[in-house]
Amino acid sequence: MSHDHSPKTAGSHDGHGDHDVSKHIRTYLLIGGFLLIGTAITVWAATIDFGSHNLNIGIGLLIATVKASLVALFFMHLISEKTAIYMFLGATVFFVTGLMVLTLFSFSDLPKDSEFLRLNPPAPAAQTEASH
Amino acid sequence: MDIPYTTTPREDTGLYNAKVGIWLFLASEVMLFGALFSSYILLRVGADWWPAPRSILNIPIGTFNTAVLIISSVTVVLAWASLKMNQLSKFKLYQGITILCALIFVGVKSVEYTEKWKHYEIWLNDGSNYSGHIDVNGKHNPFFYTHNKLVSEGVTEITFTKDPHKYGDPLPEKAAGGGEAHAAEAHAHESMVIKTEDIKRLSAFVPAHSTYFAIYFTMTGLHALHVIGGALVMFYLWITAGSWFRSRPEQFTNRIEVSGLFWHFVDLVWIFLFPILYLM
Amino acid sequence: MAATTTAKTHEAHEAHHHEHHDPGFWRSYVFSSDHKVIGIQYGITSLAFLFFGFILIALMRWQLAYPGKAIPFVGGLLEAVLGEVAAGGVMSGNLYNSFGAMHGTIMVFLAIVPLAFAAFGNYVVPLQIGAPDMCFPRINMASYQCFFLGGVVMFASFFVPGGAAQAGWTSYSPLATTIPTDGQTYWLIGMVLLITSSLLGAVNFIATIIQLRAPGMTWMRLPWFVWTQFVTAFILLLAFPPLEAAGLMQLVDKVLGTSFFLPTGLMTAGGAALADVSGGGSPLLWQHLFWFLGHPEVYVLILPAMGIVAEVIANNTRKPIWGYRSLVYSVLAVGFISFIVWAHHMYLTGMGTKISTFFQTTTMIISIPSVIILTCLFISLWGGSIRFNTPMLFALSFLPMFGIGGLTGLPLGFNFSDLLLHDTYYVIAHFHYVVAPGTIFALFAGVYFWYPKITGRKMNETLGQIHFWLSLICMNLVFYPMFKQGVSGMNRRMADGGATYLGVDDVGSGELVGTPQAMIDLNVNISHAAWALGLAQLPFIFNFFWSMFAGRRVENDNPWQATTLEWQTPTPPPHGNFDKEPVVYRGPYEYSVPGAKADFIPQNQPDPA
Ligand code: HEM
């Protein structure tokens, strides 16, 4: 194996030499440190009473999102990827959000107090689904 | 004609084939776990019973496992970087640590699982309801009993040892984490004999126990399968590293990058699973 | 053989190209990773399943036309193989439900998708983009193997205790979970395998189209068929995983006794006791996850078919497709919007008005690009010198048939009209117009069109025309009356052909309440037409096998004088497809270019400088 065969162009950082990668190592260790600290913060934040449980959930999810973004951006190099990958990941995020939001929305938009249900209250034990 | 761009990037896309492939695969994984997370939200919103946060799984253990995965995520990217710097032995070290982390994670997870499978909740016909451990015919802590199973085995009574703090109930003030709360309560570990005919429902903390445990086991189980699958691939690359890297360094480095991307994704999923299942 | 072979310079090849190394029978035909072999494997397997799915419905049509009478000829066989469910050769209600559920499942997941996407896609796409193979040949092979296993599991489920799945191809919980048959468990395992197979295929298709286009094959020079496959692959990649998640959850419900989809307070059959489950789950969750795939799936069934039709039309009108760019943008739009219309299948589940309005709006929006596509294809006919050969006849009849199917979908997309039409035979008629005289006709067009490339021989034209005209007539005799039945209120999935809801005179108003007898009587005509449709396939089946050995040899590599790259290879294409990497100089449909010597210019022909 000759030296100019070393995997310079392999991976996403075409043209970056060995020297560049060694600079990145610090970043990787730093991010790893942040992630560990983030984990500690999540565990700690869960013990604090923020007044409403929903707030606790929100804060927990926020920290998780920040941590996940760090993994995606730095470990998975999404901070400098190629357009094609951004394009289909963008579509994926859109669809998964649609799935979550629209499904939730359809559950919250049940006609709970419709005229029909008021006149025909469901029998307590027999609410089984049999529409199909 | 041979298939082009298996190792070198194509000029207009800037990507080699496997990189496109793994990202597409990860996109589908996002949809898979996305659907499970949606289900989690809906089941939780509509559930009859959802355990009080932090009262049901062992938080120190969960935190430990989270840290293990994070460390493995760092080592996997360092392994790739070592290859880029042409340092095969360092690569072997980091890749080895990653595989070790995967094993620790799965090991810890299986201890957590079996703990749950020996732990029971009982609902009696008089309306009372406890969590604890059971003795059946002198067997202490057997797996997977249900009321039906007691009946079919002709068991007429069992001994039930109550937990001092009922599983899933809110923790008393100031106490956090699964185990520690126990000492705080006055009458710990009282045993009682219960007749099978008085039992309405008996279930270990298995998937069938409740929708909480159903989604807990399904999501963590699927995640654990990903961990195992990833570990197998990384192990294969680990043992073939020497000859492969020497003969086709670029291709091997690409393989490591691609398997690393998968591994980071597995870590990323766990970063969400940990808080929603253990903490909140 | 140079990649720039043209019609004029070469006489016929023997269907015989020697490989450098002979990989042996197993590696060449069974465990091959060559995209062409895999395409053919997919094609043959899915045609067999198409036939099997048809047999199921042909038997069910007997029960609908003559409820409770023993099935002639095969009744005894059914009883011998399946036992009690076919006692006396009569199809019981349970058996009807099994056959119905499996007809739907097999037709969708084991026949049309693998034929339209995997078979045609595998064979044609790499050739059309000038690639030597798929990006990941071994993953491609694994995809077929998963598919095959999935098919085996589905087929085996007919013979397990309790018989095959009975809760429809939609498998709604709690019904699907509580019917006491292992068939449902098999169904779920089979689905997980089929989904895995589709995912592997989808990754491969997309990566191949992004990475392996030949030099000069820019995005806007792709044949439109490739675009449809590209979008289809994305739909499979991103819409299937939620169903996989749902399938896993239903499997856990079934095997481990959880309650993902079982509500609190569920009764077992007969309403006697509370089912012994924790409850707390949501039946609607299943429906959401199912239809999140289910709707995009209908575009998986139709887009590749449209792609085939476009190729055949361009070739046989001898002029460029009208509005290539509109077609490209429309197919992208359809793919995108198809992800946010799914709950139009759930208007009757008690969704609120806001969310219903949302989904009815997106449903109307998605019909716009679909209509643009159909319109472009219609306009493409204008001014062409049309060759009416068999592939073209099928492609031409696709247009109005799909038109009928599409337009009758609009009343199902509005929630006020769907409340009446939901779950009636109107729905059956609507989507069968889309998939049977629609997609299947396009697939037939594809078979007749690409057959010469695969075998080096053309299929017999006379037999082809007989096949076409009989199929066209029978299809309409089968499905047109179902609109009438549906509008008069006849439910689908009824083993007695609607007799339960036979109309009675209401004493008060003096009007008929229920389904009129005349509508139920139509069942007999429909069934006869369906069996005739089956007979009409005999010329095709005969032609298909006979032409392999006795069909007319093609005179050259490009017997249809086509422009796209798959016709610029040797016949059949050898392993690796092109001897020399082709270079593309022009768009896909340069027919009848003014001033050119021939009435077509292949994509890889350089400009005369
Ligand atoms: C070509 C001949 C075909 C005939 C005569 C036919 C006939 C029928 C009939 C009568 C039903 C209603 C059964 C019932 O509700 O009890 C049905 C259901 C169905 N068919 Fe077909 N069909 C054909 C082809 C296809 C094809 C090509 C597909 C492909 C997608 C398909 C997909 C379905 C589905 C999904 C159902 C619903 C099954 C269910 O209720 O779960 N059919 N078919």
Ligand SMILES: [Cu+2]
């Ligand atoms: Cu739909």
